[in-house]
């Protein structure tokens with residue numbers, strides 16, 4: 865994936881409601897033709913979907929990131945499941961000791977591989 869495609873994908877992934885293609889090329893500071901090529905690559909690779917949309921009577925598209933199933937292996941640190949599943953605490957990701965412990969566990973497991 866080229867840097868431009870990665871940048872475009874990040875912009876699209878950050879907006880669950882989608883990004884207008886007519887806005888994307890302005891955000892990326894590329895011309896509309898280059899933006900079309902980037903979008904086509906992302907569409908062909910299945911990373912995004914494109915929905916037809918009319919803005920002020922002009923046809924454009926809304927671009928949305930495809931949702932992908934999570935690899936269950938990414939939720940495990942060794943045998944330990946990520947604590948966020950079934951967590952009913954008031955969430956503060958940055959300060960969460962449970963999550964931090966789990967991430968240490970993950971680092972230990974990764975180092976041991």
Ligand code: SF4
Pocket residue numbers: 947948949951952953954955956957960961962963
């Ligand atoms: S980050 Fe901590 S508080 Fe938030 S859902 Fe995960 S375990 Fe619960």
